[in-house]
Amino acid sequence: MASSSRDATGPGNAERLSAVSGGVYLAFTSGSDVMYAEYGDTLYEPVRLGGGEYPLILLSGGNTNIVWQDSCGIYSSVVSDGWSEPDTILTEDITYNMPLVVASSNHGYHIGRVVRSGNLWRIKHGIKRNNGFTESLIDSLYADSITSPVSMSRDRIGNMHIVWEKNGNIYCTSFAGMVCGVYDTLSNTGLSKNPSIDVYGGRVRVVWEDDGEVMFNSKWLGYSGEGTVNISETPDGVSRDPYVRGNAVMWSEKGITSSRVFDPDVMDWGDILQFPSQDARYPQVAFYQTPHSTDMWLAWTEGESAPYDVILKSYKVVRVPYICLDLGKEEPSVFTIGRGGYVEYGEEAYESVDTDPTSLVYRIMGLDPGKRYRISITYYQESGEDWEMGLSGDVQANTVIPSNIPTTETQWIPELGYLDGALTLCIVKNVGDYAICSGIIIYEFEEEGDDGGAQTAGGYRIFGLSQNYPNPTRGETVIRYSIPRRSNVSLKIYDICGRLIKTLVDGRRNAGYYRVRWDGKDNGGRNVATGVYFTRLEAGENSASRKLVILK
Numbered sequence: 217m218a219s220s221s222r223d224a225t226g227p228g229n230a231e232r233l234s235a236v237s238g239g240v241y242l243a244f245t246s247g248s249d250v251m252y253a254e255y256g257d258t259l260y261e262p263v264r265l266g267g268g269e270y271p272l273i274l275l276s277g278g279n280t281n282i283v284w285q286d287s288c289g290i291y292s293s294v295v296s297d298g299w300s301e302p303d304t305i306l307t308e309d310i311t312y313n314m315p316l317v318v319a320s321s322n323h324g325y326h327i328g329r330v331v332r333s334g335n336l337w338r339i340k341h342g343i344k345r346n347n348g349f350t351e352s353l354i355d356s357l358y359a360d361s362i363t364s365p366v367s368m369s370r371d372r373i374g375n376m377h378i379v380w381e382k383n384g385n386i387y388c389t390s391f392a393g394m395v396c397g398v399y400d401t402l403s404n405t406g407l408s409k410n411p412s413i414d415v416y417g418g419r420v421r422v423v424w425e426d427d428g429e430v431m432f433n434s435k436w437l438g439y440s441g442e443g444t445v446n447i448s449e450t451p452d453g454v455s456r457d458p459y460v461r462g463n464a465v466m467w468s469e470k471g472i473t474s475s476r477v478f479d480p481d482v483m484d485w486g487d488i489l490q491f492p493s494q495d496a497r498y499p500q501v502a503f504y505q506t507p508h509s510t511d512m513w514l515a516w517t518e519g520e521s522a523p524y525d526v527i528l529k530s531y532k533v534v535r536v537p538y539i540c541l542d543l544g545k546e547e548p549s550v551f552t553i554g555r556g557g558y559v560e561y562g563e564e565a566y567e568s569v570d571t572d573p574t575s576l577v578y579r580i581m582g583l584d585p586g587k588r589y590r591i592s593i594t595y596y597q598e599s600g601e602d603w604e605m606g607l608s609g610d611v612q613a614n615t616v617i618p619s620n621i622p623t624t625e626t627q628w629i630p631e632l633g634y635l636d637g638a639l640t641l642c643i644v645k646n647v648g649d650y651a652i653c654s655g656i657i658i659y660e661f662e663e664e665g666d667d668g669g670a671q672t673a674g675g676y677r678i679f680g681l682s683q684n685y686p687n688p689t690r691g692e693t694v695i696r697y698s699i700p701r702r703s704n705v706s707l708k709i710y711d712i713c714g715r716l717i718k719t720l721v722d723g724r725r726n727a728g729y730y731r732v733r734w735d736g737k738d739n740g741g742r743n744v745a746t747g748v749y750f751t752r753l754e755a756g757e758n759s760a761s762r763k764l765v766i767l768k
Contacts, residue, residue: 319376466499
């Protein structure tokens with residue numbers, strides 16, 4: 217694809233590339249136009265959405281939403297059956313001097329931006345709801361110019377995490393609604409700029425430029441940072457345009473797009489991968505992972521003069537871990553509920569283990585009931601004899617661990633084990649001196665198949681009704697249920713007075729797991745009001761109910 221813009225795919229402060237089943241979506245600019253392109257087996261002709269700059273992609277409720285800005289405001293367009301006319305999100309007295317970043321949650325649109333008044337630069341976070349726009353000041357500084365936009369990412373429970381640059385230093389904070397958390401200083405060298413942030417698997421990951429290098433810092437949600445790592449490691453080059461998504465970091469290096477991906481086997485960063493190109497800038501990366509394969513999509517802008525080329529490439533890569541717990545450290549993992557201590561047998565990652573006289577307990581948060589998960593648990597011991605660990609809780613197994621041989625138990629996590637978004641693991645000593653565990657890795661996969669189709673996970677079938685997700689919800693929500701045998705199934709929504717609001721399922725279904733979406737409308741197609749509702753599932757002789765909250 218051709219573009220007249222040197223920064224067609226940049227900067228790297230927001231998501232402009234999104235991988236989906238069978239392809240990828242890309243938002244970019246060409247001159248003063250906002251463009252959208254889809255690529256699957258073929259590249260469809262890019263569509264012009266409107267005039268403006270700095271577009272980004274939001275995937276929400278099964279729709280693709282493109283948001284962009286111009287000198288007058290912020291706009292969005294949604295594709296369902298064709299693109300909607302641009303909708304104005306905000307047209308208040310705004311002076312944009314930097315690319316904005318927008319994310320969506322049950323609260324509405326979250327907007328992060330830098331606004332200038334003379335030499336005063338204000339870094340702000342706001343929420344646009346149906347009833348208005350609320351904004352708060354994060355930071356400010358006096359300067360002749362500022363080169364770094366803010367970057368923002370949303371976690372699984374709707375909190376926003378924002379990173380920004382001030383006087384060459386990098387800062388990060390979080391917002392629960394409009395309530396701001398503490399500030400973390402990630403870099404105070406005075407040479408840092410262009411931060412990018414992503415929240416994935418319970419970790420906040422931030423990258424930025426620092427004197428020609430790409431630096432990386434991460435932390436578990438709710439905890440302090442764990443130190444800064446030099447990702448690019450190229451002192452003779454100029455590394456720029458950093459971008460982070462999940463466990464991958466992208467950047468530009470002497471006209472070459474470079475990447476590093478975290479390797480769970482060694483609990484460290486893998487080799488630097490390079491994708492030769494002509495004066496490449498502003499790389500983007502996105503993953504789409506199913507139980508059968510992991511696709512890594514890359515996009516960047518290249519060329520020395522207009523027209524510039526917008527490049528899209530895809531690669532089959534090894535599985536990308538969602539959560540990696542490197543156990544056996546002095547400080548217990550943030551997901552550790554109970555352990556007695558730890559043992560370090562050697563320097564390899566698997567040679568450090570958590571221990572307890574009877575049992576180890578972990579509670580892993582942040583799982584999405586709309587996804588599928590596979591877990592790998594590694595054990596290691598050097599007693600000279602065979603030990604046996606029993607795994608109970610939401611995942612069950614018995615594993616024999618020979619002496620001096622790392623042993624890994626891998627299996628699917630039953631879907632009913634994380635309907636509330638959390639997973640409990642209990643490792644019990646069956647045979648041996650104590651309970652042990654050296655590492656836990658969880659992989660997240662997109663579910664294949666249409667909504668409402670029967671799903672299975674290791675043959676684990678019982679009757680159950682999940683809590684809808686998200687809850688509370690302002691619109692579309694997902695309800696999951698399972699039935700152990702073919703039955704007449706009724707899934708209905710009632711209000712607090714017991715009046716029927718919506719029939720979602722009414723008919724015979726085979727045994728299995730099911731997922732149903734509700735768009736927040738009643739049987740007459742009208743949006744329901746704010747309030748408390750109940751989901752009622754009946755299948756054969758079984759029945760269950762869950763409370764559901766609608767917010768407008």
